[in-house]
Amino acid sequence: MEKHVAVGVDGSAESRAAARWAAREAVARHVPLRLVHAVDWPLDPVLPGLGKQDVDRWADRALTETAQELHERHPGLEITSRCPTGRPAAALAAEAADAALLVLGSRGLGGLVGFLIGSVALSTVVATDTPVVLVRVADDPDGPGGPGSGAPAEVVVGVDVQEAGDRMLAFAFEEAQRRGWPLRAVHGWKMPPAYAYVPFFDPDNERDIGRSVTHMVDDMLLPWRHKFPDVAVTTSVFMGSAGERLVQASQGAGLVVVGRHLRRSPLGVHLGPVTHAVLHHAAAPVAVVAHA
Incomplete structure (x- = not known):
């Protein structure tokens, strides 16, 4: 039980x-x-x-x-x-x-x-x-526009291809399935720091990196799509601030799911900049799920 x-x-x-x-x-x-x-x-x-x-x-x-x-x-x-x-x-x-x-x-x-x-x-x-x-x-x-009012909603989850976010993804998919809502996975990426020193930047490099990151996000979500076949999944992969895009996505969301690290630093537990931004600016309920 x-x-x-x-x-x-x-x-x-x-x-x-x-x-x-x-x-x-x-x-x-x-x-x-x-x-x-x-x-x-x-x-x-x-x-x-x-x-x-x-x-x-x-x-x-x-x-x-x-x-x-x-x-x-x-x-x-x-x-x-x-x-x-x-x-x-x-x-x-x-x-x-x-x-x-x-x-x-x-x-x-x-x-x-x-x-x-x-x-x-x-x-x-x-x-x-x-x-x-x-x-x-x-x-x-039960208020106007809330999930109980029949208004369309979705679960939005912030994902990071560099992190093991199984607990967070499990929570997000379970909530989406329980409510019968679609799920949107949001991932923001940045160019490697070395590119700041390249005098002649090739736009094809950015497109190649973007495609590679998109494939990584799709691979990350694939087992969850198989486990929750009834959940309609979309992805939003872009170059830029993940926190900013998650806040924007929260406008039409019924729930936003973000993660925080279980491990502690010498200065204590930190939420991270993305989770911090979402907690302070999201326009929907926010779930914080600890992960390794």
Whole structure:
């Protein structure tokens, strides 16, 4: 049996949107949903005069109200609640350890597309190996234009022919198949640095490299096409910034899937420039999948 879906809940509009998104995902996967409210105690001096009982009541109310709403929307969905104590990022990461997916809410950037990534969400993303999906209020599946409205959508995944992205591709293809959506694989490439010093550049070289990279992307996707024959796959291979093109592709997407390295550098875990750009500017829910 597949693992449950977990979602961070704090009573905010962002967390309610994330909870609705997570509930639909749990129903689609036929697994339970776990609501998690992480309590960082003590809160003083941030909220002076607020006692532990007040915090507990606040947490209970957030969990109860969210569970009631989701039960009304999905009567057959099994919903449980957890209220761990400790630093929110660490608590959420711990709760995600036995989950198939962790969903978090994130504030939108007002009139701009994209996310305002708080320290808790960012710290949680790099603290867990479980896939994490960030959802804004605008991504509410039951809102206008959301995935629940019947609007056309697709799964967009950023691929890198230099990386072993099996976990990321498996996640992307499974999500596309589960939703009945097409999948678009996006890959950006750059000319080798040595070409910056070539006085007379032959445009045929660029075309040859582009064709070679396209073949590499096709070879990378071939086993996944065979494994998921019902998923319609298109590719977008170009010379330029992958992050920029993924952000553009997110405009018509229902989900954008990007990766991050599992391995750590001496300075800690880094998301990478492409994932960082997508997290801050995508116009759709973003799934971050750790890979080797």
